[in-house]
Amino acid sequence: MLIKNRKASDVLGSEITPKSVFDNRRAFLKTAALAGVGLAAGALPSLPALAARTPLSGVKKTRWSADSLPENDPVNDYEDITGYNNFYEFGTGKRDPKANAQDFKPEPWSIAVEGACAKPGKISFEDLIKPHTLEERVYRFRCVEAWSMVVPWVGIPLADVLKRFEPTSDAKYVYFETLLDPEQMPGQRYPVLKWPYKEGLRIDEAMNPLSFLSVGLYGEVLPNQNGAPVRLVVPWKYGYKSIKSIVKIKFQSAMPPTSWNEAAAREYGFYSNVNPAVSHPRWSQASERRIGEIFKRKTLMFNGYEEEVAGLYTDMDLRKWH
């Protein structure tokens, strides 16, 4: 008898959408999107954002495809993913980022690499991406505010990028920073948080195969409001860990400060793993509202990525290290 051990994220035969259906859906979406852009651009020629939808070429399919997710996790539509954002650098309302990020300039862009690594320095966005093959990763995305989406990201595994800088044995943590530029990021004119936005991961979390640097969405260049030109995606953690518009990566031995932890340590821990058993002072995390649905669904441990990441936290009290 054949005994197969199945991971939660593995594909069941019953879950596979026939390729023709999938391709058709893609083709339809693309046509619909292009038609939408055409119409909107025709009607409102002054909106530069609508012209900015640039397709990315050579994107590799991975085992983290839309088909790998259960049937009740359909991919959210482009409008929702790009029109409903928390990106306080562009305002605290959900629609502010789309409205206020259109003049943001994601190029030219460079990232400062610092700290405990053999190859520190400044690296341009192009040089950061060039040696890698772009991949599509369809991940569940869970916001600490108890809503969630399914997002088809395009990008590169974080581990592959970090290894290029040859972190030393002192590199126990990786620290990230968002651009600080109130001229381009009007939300930074208000002291909602201490700018620039700061985030961090433990090095083994950063090296986990799920950790991802995203540069695109739906096979296209990442829109400004979603964190262009490059953002982090850590799907088993609450969304605010996924820092956007990264300008600095620093390897260090000490646990780095993070913006939300600085603002309210009781509410936002360093780890911020999705955990339905640990109630947040603001929102019960037991359930969530999937965007596009009215009623809530149960939240999964580590956002459904338990088998891939639970090993990172054995022997840790996840209540204390929330």
Place this chain on the structure above:
Amino acid sequence: MVWVIKPAVWVLCLAPLAWLGWLVADAVLLGGRGLTANPVEFINRYLGDWALRFLLIGLAVTPLRILSGWKQVVRLRRLLGLFAFFYVVLHVSNYVVLDQFFNWTAIWEDIVKRWYITVGMLALVCLIPLAVTSTKGWIKRIGGRNWNKLHKAVYVAGAAACLHFFMMRKGLQYEPLVYGAIFASLMMMRAVEPLKRKLRAA
């Protein structure tokens, strides 16, 4: 004069609800996106915003009378107060029905665990007896003086509502501070007037 103004106030007070109704109809029938990708959250905040605004508008009647000397304006106070309560009830109903879907365990947990919800519920509890006793019959039954005393609870509700808004926002956001400042100045004007009168008498 007031008989002309009252219908106008009715229309203005119902306008935000009508606009919400339009957004819902547009979303359902035409696939409009005015309710954002998360309609439940949008409706909650929209109704909460208007509940707080009407509460402050109701609290502005007395200062307006003091500043303008227009005594008749007081006759609009009960109507405005009831509209504030109306939006509070819609706001809470949306939370109970669409947000939590009658999950009373989750709601109770919210009330005891999450301070901003505790404070919000305090505002609601303060307003219920005021809405109940808003009729002429109730004023007679408990007497004008007691009725006036009881209706001072609106100050607690106003403070709690402002605090609820402030606590609910993440980080340091200026919008709740603006509402808080408006509430504080409305309260201050009430305190200053009797003081002036005393000075004049002395």
